[in-house]
Amino acid sequence: MSIRQKIIVTLFLFFLPCLMGDTFSRGDDTRTEAPEIYSTNNSWGANFSIGTNYTDGNVDFFAFSSSVSAFKHIDDHYFNLQGSYVYREVNGDAIFDKLQAFLRYDYFLSDLWRIFVLNTHSRNQFLDLDYRVTIGVGVWxxxxxxxxxxxxxxxxxxxNYExxxxxxDDETIELSFRNIFKWHIGEGVEFVADVFFIPNANNFDDYRFxxxxxxxxxxYSDTLFLRVSLQEEYDSKPQDDIKHSDVIFTTSLVFKFGSEG
Structure with a gap:
């Protein structure tokens, strides 16, 4: 068994029990998932991931998650589009239902510096959130x-409007601080840590993590990948009857497409 095969088996066996546990609780933040670091050597690319789980017996459990992302890189301009949907059901009752979309434009000032504009849209049934939109301008x-x-x-x-x-209705001005770490461990194997800290500009005690x-x-090739992820979301001042923190474990297949410029 190769090193890559050992990593795949180890990660799958380690996280499999988490998939059938109650880690998909309802108190999660609605922050749209951050965009990944895409290779600027490619002129365009697209990722598609899908994961599911079904149990029939003493407890009927169904889980489905999917996401799609695409980017286009033209000279110093970079365009990124994302969407995701997560759904969980236990004994016929939906316990998690979240839909998100993300748009972002980057302009490269140099090889290291860029400025960007972002726009996110989301809803979450179990936060009683009918609609949320964010608009921001930043530096990277x-x-x-x-x-x-x-x-x-x-x-x-x-x-931020909710x-x-x-x-x-609720309107706030927030400050988004982000750090993303990406490590290419070996051929076809990588680790990513992406962290946001988002306080209210007028009250730093009101924040999201x-x-x-x-x-x-x-x-397989450079197209099919296995991803095992942990997502932690925390809101210091959630709505009534909503938990502060939520942890989500996910195992999914990722399909990647792209073209070098």
């Missing part, structure tokens, strides 16, 4: 520690 700086390790940091003021059930951590390994 890349740090290449060596040929295998890349770290990016960014800062962006964000306008509409909850019962005609409750978002962390996404995953291992990804190639299964």
């Amino acid at each position: 700086y890349d740090i290449f520690l060596n040929d295998t390790i890349q770290n990016g940091i960014s800062f962006a003021p964000i306008y 509409q909850f059930a019962g005609d409750i 978002f962390g996404l951590f995953y291992f990804e390994t190639k299964i």
Whole structure:
């Protein structure tokens, strides 16, 4: 068994019990998943991932998650589009239902510096959130520690609008601090840690934290990958009857397509 095969089997067996546990609770933040670091050597690319789980017996459990992302790189311009959907059902009752979309444009000032504009849209049934939109403008700086390790940091003021059930509206100005770490462990194997800290600009005691951590390994060619991820989301001041923190484990297949420029 090769090293890559051992990594695939180990990660799958380690996280399999988590998939059938109650880690898919309902109190999660609605922050749209952060965009990954795409290779700027490619002129375009697209990723598609899908994961599912079904149990029939004493407990009927169904889980489905999918995401799609695409980017286009033209000279100093970079366009990124993402969408995702997560659904969980236990004994016929939906316990998790979240839909998200993400748009982002980057302009490269140099090999290390860029400015960007972002726009996110989301809803979450179990936060009583009918609609949420964010709009922000920020600056990004890349740090290449060596040929295998890349770290990016960014800062962006964000306008945030939320509409909850019962005609409750909320508008805030937030500050988004982000750090994303990417390590190419070996051929076709990488680790990514993506962390956001998002306080209210007028009250730093009111903040959100978002962390996404995953291992990804190639299964076939440069197209099919296995990804095992851990997502932690925390809201210091959630709505009534909503938990502060939520942890989500996911195992999924990722299909990647692209073309070098």
